Amino acid sequence: MDRTISSSASLSTPKFRCFDPSNSYHASTNHNHYFLTFPSNNPTTRGVTGESRKHEPKTITGEFGYVLEDVPHLTDYIPDLPTHLNPLQDNPAYSVVKQYFVNTDDTVAKKVVVQRDSPGGTHFRRAGPRQKVYFGSDEVQACIVTCGGLCPGINTVIRELVCGLYDMYGVRRVLGIEGGYKGFYSRNTVCLTPKVVNDIHKRGGTILGTSRGGHVTSKIVDSIQDRGINQVYIIGGDGTQQGASAIFEEIRRRGLKVAVVGIPKTIDNDILVIDKSFGFDSAVEEAERAINAAHVEAESHENGIGVVKLMGRHSGFIAMHATLASRDVDCCLIPESPFYLEGPGGLFEYIRKRLKEHGHMVIVIAEGAGQELLSGTMSNLDQRDASGNKLLQDIGLWISEKIKDHFAKQQKMTINLKYIDPTYMIRAIPSNASDNVYCTLLAQSAIHGAMAGYTGFTVGPVNGRNAYIPFHRVIEGRNKVVITDRMWARLLSSTNQPSFLHPKDIVEDKK
Numbered sequence: 001m002d003r004t005i006s007s008s009a010s011l012s013t014p015k016f017r018c019f020d021p022s023n024s025y026h027a028s029t030n031h032n033h034y035f036l037t038f039p040s041n042n043p044t045t046r047g048v049t050g051e052s053r054k055h056e057p058k059t060i061t062g063e064f065g066y067v068l069e070d071v072p073h074l075t076d077y078i079p080d081l082p083t084h085l086n087p088l089q090d091n092p093a094y095s096v097v098k099q100y101f102v103n104t105d106d107t108v109a110k111k112v113v114v115q116r117d118s119p120g121g122t123h124f125r126r127a128g129p130r131q132k133v134y135f136g137s138d139e140v141q142a143c144i145v146t147c148g149g150l151c152p153g154i155n156t157v158i159r160e161l162v163c164g165l166y167d168m169y170g171v172r173r174v175l176g177i178e179g180g181y182k183g184f185y186s187r188n189t190v191c192l193t194p195k196v197v198n199d200i201h202k203r204g205g206t207i208l209g210t211s212r213g214g215h216v217t218s219k220i221v222d223s224i225q226d227r228g229i230n231q232v233y234i235i236g237g238d239g240t241q242q243g244a245s246a247i248f249e250e251i252r253r254r255g256l257k258v259a260v261v262g263i264p265k266t267i268d269n270d271i272l273v274i275d276k277s278f279g280f281d282s283a284v285e286e287a288e289r290a291i292n293a294a295h296v297e298a299e300s301h302e303n304g305i306g307v308v309k310l311m312g313r314h315s316g317f318i319a320m321h322a323t324l325a326s327r328d329v330d331c332c333l334i335p336e337s338p339f340y341l342e343g344p345g346g347l348f349e350y351i352r353k354r355l356k357e358h359g360h361m362v363i364v365i366a367e368g369a370g371q372e373l374l375s376g377t378m379s380n381l382d383q384r385d386a387s388g389n390k391l392l393q394d395i396g397l398w399i400s401e402k403i404k405d406h407f408a409k410q411q412k413m414t415i416n417l418k419y420i421d422p423t424y425m426i427r428a429i430p431s432n433a434s435d436n437v438y439c440t441l442l443a444q445s446a447i448h449g450a451m452a453g454y455t456g457f458t459v460g461p462v463n464g465r466n467a468y469i470p471f472h473r474v475i476e477g478r479n480k481v482v483i484t485d486r487m488w489a490r491l492l493s494s495t496n497q498p499s500f501l502h503p504k505d506i507v508e509d510k511k
């Protein structure tokens with residue numbers, strides 16, 4: 001579809017001009033791009049001369065304290081976009097479903113436990129197919145990129161994006177960007193078809209490759225524009241969603257008809273708002289195997305101690321869930337719960353007690369736990385990876401040495417400690433059955449959102465329903481284990497470990 005939208009600089013409408021092919025900076029033959037010129041009177045950019053202000057959150061309020069934290073839509077900055085009937089209504093598989101399309105007003109409550117007098121509270125737009133779409137099938141040129149660390153299920157999401165675009169919306173042009181964000185401007189692309197992706201969900205990793213660092217917003221958006229891409233599916237964690245948000249802002253600033261969709265991928269389960277990230281269950285299952293091995297080793301030796309280090313840079317969800325699932329773990333240490341070694345209530349005292357009672361024990365430690373204890377004692381202090389994430393020191397190795405040293409020198413006690421570090425093994429596997437289904441729903445929800453013209457959002461389950469969540473909500477912090485929550489209490493009660501909290505802290509927290 002080739003359209004020119006122009007308007008006078010009225011007070012109520014933004015001023016747009018059509019893409020100018022003579023502009024060598026963005027030389028492209030694609031006709032689906034609209035440019036926003038500044039200054040404009042668009043509410044999201046008003047008052048800014050020469051450059052765009054960030055997209056203001058769209059908040060819609062209703063009666064009784066109802067709040068919708070809405071996601072941007074292409075029509076927010078490109079008015080009068082033509083619409084099409086959703087091709088799903090003629091699709092034999094879907095046309096038989098009663099009420100297949102979601103009501104455009106459907107929203108998902110962030111909080112489902114409420115009291116009689118509770119206000120309506122925060123809601124997100126419900127994911128799903130809409131009757132009207134803003135892209136024709138022939139018009140779509142989609143791309144998929146995977147960034148950050150690996151996670152079980154990435155290939156399933158890629159597969160389902162490609163097959164969903166093909167089967168549900170008749171889209172035939174889907175590009176894979178190789179090697180993460182930097183692939184937009186430094187690598188080739190690969191054409192993705194249902195045939196190419198047919199079996200990939202059975203493999204771990206990502207067929208597209210991934211990387212850290214290399215997010216240069218202007219170069220990425222230039223590449224999107226030059227290639228004529230109008231739907232961008234970005235699979236990645238908290239850092240990636242930050243990057244996706246920057247891409248969305250730049251696309252909006254340039255006034256392009258390009259939908260930017262984030263698909264949350266994090267093995268650490270540290271992305272805000274969503275219930276749980278895909279691949280997390282698969283990773284926990286794999287972690288169980290390491291814990292089992294540690295337990296077998298520990299119980300076969302006198303004073304046997306099995307130490308297992310698991311992933312979890314800032315959030316201890318994997319360690320917590322693997323511990324709760326296993327029942328063989330006697331102590332779980334996570335970044336959110338500071339601990340200490342010596343003295344009453346400390347880790348050494350607990351280990352001694354446990355060995356006396358049971359003759360063996362298993363300790364699970366998340367890689368980000370206790371970093372403050374060993375700061376300055378090991379090399380690579382304050383080093384960062386290409387994405388700016390702090391490189392952690394090996395807490396598992398450090399604590400194993402400390403335990404051995406303490407029991408040999410101070411307790412004159414022979415212990416048998418086995419240290420297991422399955423770090424990469426838990427994330428390099430294919431996803432399990434339930435994660436595969438999760439990935440399918442996630443990918444399809446992402447497609448429906450982009451086709452319906454929504455942009456600048458992350459898709460994910462909120463209280464069991466997929467929703468479109470504005471980027472700013474997922475990048476404003478990290479999801480962490482709350483150690484004053486019932487889940488952590490369950491863990492403490494299942495392991496019998498000390499809380500390592502000073503009674504004064506607990507009283508203050510309860511207040």
Ligand SMILES: Nc1ncnc2c1ncn2[C@@H]1O[C@H](COP(=O)(O)OP(=O)(O)O)[C@@H](O)[C@H]1O
Nearest residue numbers: 148149212213215236237238239240242243387
């Ligand atoms: N604040 C940020 N702004 C823009 N891009 C970012 C930001 N943080 C990370 N990125 C980019 O996102 C990608 C993945 O980030 P990373 O932190 O490595 O993994 P993850 O997304 O899994 O957390 C990298 O290419 C990185 O450059």
Ligand SMILES: O=P(O)(O)OC[C@H]1O[C@](O)(COP(=O)(O)O)[C@@H](O)[C@@H]1O
Nearest residue numbers: 148149237265266267268311312313
């Ligand atoms: O060695 P790499 O590839 O940087 O990955 C290690 C890190 O990746 C993580 O799994 C998290 O990565 P993401 O944020 O990309 O999901 C951490 O738990 C771990 O510290």
Ligand SMILES: [Mg+2]
Nearest residue numbers: 148237238239
């Ligand atoms: Mg991350």
